[in-house]
Every structure is written in structure tokens, then in C-alpha cells.
Amino acid sequence: MASGDDDVNISRMRVVAGRFGATRLVGLAGLISLLFASAPLWAQGPRGPSPKPIAAENEAPIDLTGYWVSLITQDWRFRMVVPGDGEYAAVPINSKGKQTADAWRAAPDEAAGKQCEAYGAAVLMRNPERLHITWQDANTLRVDADKGMQTRLLHFLPPPPPPGGPPAPFRAPHTNAPPSWQGQSVARWPSVGAGGGLGRAPAANAPRPDSFEVMTDDMLPGLLRKNGVPYGSDTTMHEWWQVYTESTGERWLTINTEVYDQEYLQKPYIYESIFLKEPDGSKWGPTPCSLTS
Amino acid sequence: MKRRPFAQVALACLGTVLYSSAALAQVDLTGDWALASDQSKPFQVFPTDFAGVPVNTQGREAGVAHSEEQSEELYRQCEPWSQSYILNGPFAGRFEAIRDVYGTVVGWRLSPPAYDRLPNTIWIDGRTPPSNNALHTYAGFTTGHWVGSTLVTSTVNLTDSFITSNGVPASDQETLRIFYTRHGSEMSVSGIVRDPVYLDAPWPVARTWELQLTANASLQPHYCQPAEIVSGLSDGYHTAVVLPDQMREQMMYMPRHYGIPLDGALGGTQTMYPEFQKELAGSYKRPSTYCTEICR
Numbered sequence: 245m246a247s248g249d250d251d252v253n254i255s256r257m258r259v260v261a262g263r264f265g266a267t268r269l270v271g272l273a274g275l276i277s278l279l280f281a282s283a284p285l286w287a288q289g290p291r292g293p294s295p296k297p298i299a300a301e302n303e304a305p306i307d308l309t310g311y312w313v314s315l316i317t318q319d320w321r322f323r324m325v326v327p328g329d330g331e332y333a334a335v336p337i338n339s340k341g342k343q344t345a346d347a348w349r350a351a352p353d354e355a356a357g358k359q360c361e362a363y364g365a366a367v368l369m370r371n372p373e374r375l376h377i378t379w380q381d382a383n384t385l386r387v388d389a390d391k392g393m394q395t396r397l398l399h400f401l402p403p404p405p406p407p408g409g410p411p412a413p414f415r416a417p418h419t420n421a422p423p424s425w426q427g428q429s430v431a432r433w434p435s436v437g438a439g440g441g442l443g444r445a446p447a448a449n450a451p452r453p454d455s456f457e458v459m460t461d462d463m464l465p466g467l468l469r470k471n472g473v474p475y476g477s478d479t480t481m482h483e484w485w486q487v488y489t490e491s492t493g494e495r496w497l498t499i500n501t502e503v504y505d506q507e508y509l510q511k512p513y514i515y516e517s518i519f520l521k522e523p524d525g526s527k528w529g530p531t532p533c534s535l536t537s
Numbered sequence: 538m539k540r541r542p543f544a545q546v547a548l549a550c551l552g553t554v555l556y557s558s559a560a561l562a563q564v565d566l567t568g569d570w571a572l573a574s575d576q577s578k579p580f581q582v583f584p585t586d587f588a589g590v591p592v593n594t595q596g597r598e599a600g601v602a603h604s605e606e607q608s609e610e611l612y613r614q615c616e617p618w619s620q621s622y623i624l625n626g627p628f629a630g631r632f633e634a635i636r637d638v639y640g641t642v643v644g645w646r647l648s649p650p651a652y653d654r655l656p657n658t659i660w661i662d663g664r665t666p667p668s669n670n671a672l673h674t675y676a677g678f679t680t681g682h683w684v685g686s687t688l689v690t691s692t693v694n695l696t697d698s699f700i701t702s703n704g705v706p707a708s709d710q711e712t713l714r715i716f717y718t719r720h721g722s723e724m725s726v727s728g729i730v731r732d733p734v735y736l737d738a739p740w741p742v743a744r745t746w747e748l749q750l751t752a753n754a755s756l757q758p759h760y761c762q763p764a765e766i767v768s769g770l771s772d773g774y775h776t777a778v779v780l781p782d783q784m785r786e787q788m789m790y791m792p793r794h795y796g797i798p799l800d801g802a803l804g805g806t807q808t809m810y811p812e813f814q815k816e817l818a819g820s821y822k823r824p825s826t827y828c829t830e831i832c833r
Contacts, residue, residue, distance in 0.1 A: 315741055315809045318577040320589035321795055325817055328824030334578045372811035454685030455718055484725055488716045498727040500745045515576040516743035
């Protein structure tokens with residue numbers, strides 16, 4: 245129940261509203277609330293406490309688990325078949341890489357048991373294949389490829405601090421493990437608000453990232469193409485993985501990849517891989533590595 | 538009628554806060570973007586190379602009859618590509634925000650650096666696309682919305698054009714979905730082209746763009762003035778097509794130069810999937826000589 249003073253105040257407000265005009269009052273209120281709503285935009289610097297260790301599986305904004313089939317809609321004649329000798333189009337190969345590729349032959353490497361050199365991490369996602377993605381543990385995403393029967397393990401780190409904060413290291417911790425075809429991969433979800441908010445610091449309600457990045461090193465030298473295009477032992481790779489869901493229910497996984505190799509490339513080699521989610525693993529068909537098919 | 542100023546004020550505040558929140562939940566796409574991908578260079582320039590494109594019989598036949606000289610025809614010289622050229626053309630473009638009088642971003646404009654496709658205006662203010670009976674244009678009509686940090690766009694009302702630059706046609710029922718996800722100075726651009734007239738299945742294509750200050754330095758209004766290039770072809774009456782007796786020759790381009798069997802070169806949904814490698818196993822002939830076309 246309103247007191248007598250409240251009644252007076254309400255009456256005064258009605259008078260003010262009447263004089264000022266209800267429409268103008270509403271507009272003024274809207275303007276004020278707009279200013280308050282915009283306030284987070286102008287905030288600068290890091291926000292909130294530093295990230296705590298979390299289980300990547302529980303924090304994952306996108307679900308990648310299940311079976312995926314690659315769709316070869318780009319660079320078809322370099323991926324579906326073994327291209328001819330000297331066919332290096334669309335790879336920024338340098339002169340040393342070209343010489344090495346020109347001299348390469350499949351037979352000696354096959355005899356030496358190096359069939360999987362064309363299935364290393366630098367190109368594995370580019371092969372025509374199916375993937376089976378599972379969480380091996382709370383922070384490790386396991387990616388099995390049927391073609392070549394290879395397994396990548398993506399070890400998730402805590403998200404980096406928001407933009408403006410100190411840079412966080414993003415490399416696999418050094419181990420005494422020998423290099424391997426799939427190397428060491430670390431992954432992380434971007435910080436909330438990464439990517440900027442119309443050129444300003446991230447707002448509290450900035451969109452949640454729906455992708456994650458992967459950094460890979462400690463790879464054995466291998467082949468970018470089965471006609472001998474090489475990558476060296478110091479190669480590193482950076483990827484962005486993202487899942488898109490269509491209104492029809494189709495789910496697409498796109499991986500944007502950059503391969504860095506100062507030994508054989510003029511510049512980073514950049515390519516994309518597309519996968520479509522499959523309902524089950526009925527078409528899963530493990531086949532061993534081959535340099536000739 | 539009883540007036541309730543407090544209720545009106547509260548409603549206005551709530552509405553404005555919600556509207557502002559939606560507007561703030563955007564990633565800034567502004568900037569000059571350049572194509573960074575090495576993949577798919579060159580861009581489907583070979584005749585009758587439809588491998589990996591889910592083209593149907595109708596689309597294939599039209600593509601096989603396509604002549605590169607078509608673009609030299611007088612009335613086609615200034616014809617832009619369809620908006621799907623964002624995905625398979627050689628350029629990215631400049632992203633600019635479109636704001637209303639209050640400064641709220643209501644759309645994005647993606648302008649190409651060359652006269653090969655029209656600017657793509659992406660409305661994100663909730664407006665609905667025009668009726669399918671409305672005018673279909675090379676620009677089409679594009680709406681968008683944010684899903685997480687991804688701008689999802691949908692383009693409809695496109696006019697007849699091409700899906701690939703080597704002749705697979707696009708009908709006026711072509712639609713285009715593009716997902717733009719910015720990662721700092723890079724952007725993942727993934728698209729799905731659909732066309733019930735010429736494609737049997739969605740055709741997904743992905744790209745990587747990067748911010749480059751000089752990427753679109755030449756961006757300015759372009760004017761196209763047609764001029765006679767091929768004598769006798771551009772008279773306004775004749776149309777450049779590959780005649781039936783030359784189609785076989787054109788179809789054999791990929792088998793002859795790259796050893797790709799005709800079943801693969803002519804495309805189709807099956808050519809997108811890994812299983813198709815088995816069909817290629819017995820018919821692919823690996824070129825024994827060094828290639829002489831589009832090689833480094």
C-alpha cells in the first residue's frame with residue numbers, strides 16, 4: 245500500500261509525464277538505458293579472474309564426438325589420386341622443396357617402411373577418409389582416421405586470458421618422447437570475446453566461441469603430397485576447428501590449417517578440410533598407409 | 538484510457554537493454570580481407586573438370602557445352618558472377634558495418650575488390666527476405682544472424698549464373714549459406730551452395746581469409762564497358778557454345794592431360810566421398826611426364 249508521500253510523488257510524476265509528454269519520457273529512458281547497456285563496451289583491459297584448470301570436455305561449446313566423413317570438393321586431383329611427378333601446383337614450395345620432390349621416388353620409402361609419411365599430422369585431415377572423434381579423457385580429444393589408421397591426440401590447455409592480458413604459452417610441453425608422424429598437439433578454446441567486439445574490449449555478454457585452435461609440433465618429416473612434396477622436421481602446424489549446424493540438421497566440421505616449414509616452403513601452406521557428420525560408424529573402413537593409392 | 542507511464546518506461550528500458558545486448562553480441566568483421574588459402578588454386582579453370590562437384594545430369598550437360606568464349610559475348614562481358622564466387626573466386630573483400638541512426642549495427646557489407654561479383658549486403662536486423670516471386674538479381678538478398686562468434690548468412694533471390702567458373706550453371710533457385718568465423722587477423726569462411734536444378738547435393742567449400750591493409754586498395758566503384766573482343770562473336774546474335782561434335786574433345790581434357798577418368802572428371806555427388814577412390818583405382822592413369830600446365 246502506498247503512503248501519502250508516495251501518492252504525492254506519483255502524482256508529481258504524472259504531472260511531469262503529462263508536461264514532458266509520455267513519448268519523450270519513454271525515449272529519454274531508452275536513451276539512458278542504452279548508455280548503461282553500452283557501458284561494458286568501453287571497459288578496457290582484462291576482465292575477471294585468471295582461468296582455472298577445467299575439464300575441456302565439460303566446457304566444450306561444440307560437440308565433435310562421433311563419425312565424420314571428409315568431402316573432397318577442393319584440390320580433388322591432388323587428394324583423390326596420386327598426382328603426376330612434378331605436379332606441385334597450389335603448394336608454395338621453394339626451390340629446395342622442388343629439388344627434393346623431383347628426386348623422390350615411392351619405392352625406396354615403401355621398402356624402408358615409411359608408407360605413413362603421407363599420413364602425418366600436416367596432411368592427415370586432408371586425406372579422403374573418415375574420422376572417429378571421442379574424448380579419451382576429460383582434457384584429451386582423440387581423433388582416429390580410418391585411412392592410414394592414424395590417431396591424433398589433442399591435449400586441451402586452459403583458455404588464454406582475455407585480450408589485453410599477458411600472452412599464454414601455446415605449445416606442447418617439452419618431453420623426451422621421440423618425434424612421431426602425428427607429433428604433439430595442444431588445443432584450447434579461445435577466451436570469451438576473442439575476436440574483438442566492434443573494435444573494442446570484449447563485453448561481458450560477448451559471444452561464446454564455437455571453435456578451437458590446435459598447435460602441433462614434434463612431427464617426423466613427411467609428405468604434403470604423395471608425389472614427393474616434402475615437409476621438414478621443424479614443421480609446425482596451426483589449425484582452427486569449428487562445427488556448423490544447418491537448419492536441416494546437417495553438421496559440418498571445417499578445419500582451417502596452416503603448415504609452417506622454413507625448409508621447404510616459401511610461406512605457410514594454407515588449406516581447408518571439410519567433414520560431414522555421419523549417423524554411425526557403419527562406413528568406417530580402416531586401411532593401412534600406402535604411398536601409391 | 539488509463540495511462541501507465543511507469544510501465545511504459547520500464548518496458549522501454551527492458552526493450553532497449555535487450556536490443557542493445559543483441560547488438561553487442563557481435564564480433565567485429567570490419568577490415569580489408571584477402572584470400573590466404575593455397576587450396577583450389579587454380580580455380581576450376583580446366584574445361585569439364587567437375588570432379589568433387591555434386592552436379593546432376595542437367596548441370597553436367599550444360600557444363601560440357603560451356604565455352605570459355607561465352608564471357609566474351611558482348612552482352613555477357615559485364616555480367617558478374619553469382620555470390621557463390623565469394624567461395625570459389627580469387628578475392629575476399631572489405632567488410633564494413635551498416636549502422637542505423639542510433640549507431641546500432643544492422644548489417645554488414647562485403648565489397649569485392651574487382652568487378653567480378655556484386656557487393657554482398659548482409660542484413661542482421663531480423664528482416665525477412667522478399668518473396669521468391671520478387672526480382673532475382675546477381676546480388677541476391679542476404680540475411681544473417683550470429684551463432685556464438687560465427688556470422689551465419691543466407692542468400693536467396695539469386696538470378697541464373699554459374700556455380701563454377703568452368704561452366705556448371707546456377708539456376709534462380711540457387712541458395713547460399715556462408716559461415717564467417719573470425720579468429721583475430723584470420724577468418725574461416727565456410728559455405729554451402731545448394732541448387733535443386735543443377736546440383737544433386739549441397740556443395741560445401743571452405744576458405745581462409747586474412748586481414749591485409751592493402752588487400753583491397755583498389756576498391757572503388759567499377760564500371761564495365763563492353764567492347765567487341767572476338768570478331769563475329771559479339772554481334773549480339775551469335776552465342777558461344779561448344780558444338781556437339783566438339784563436346785567429346787572438350788570432355789577428354791582431364792583424361793588426356795591429368796589421367797583422370799571421365800567418371801571422375803564429370804563430377805557428381807559420389808565423387809566427393811572417399812569411397813570413390815576405389816572406383817578410380819583401376820581407371821586412373823598417373824601422368825608419366827611432368828605437367829606443363831599451371832605448375833610452379
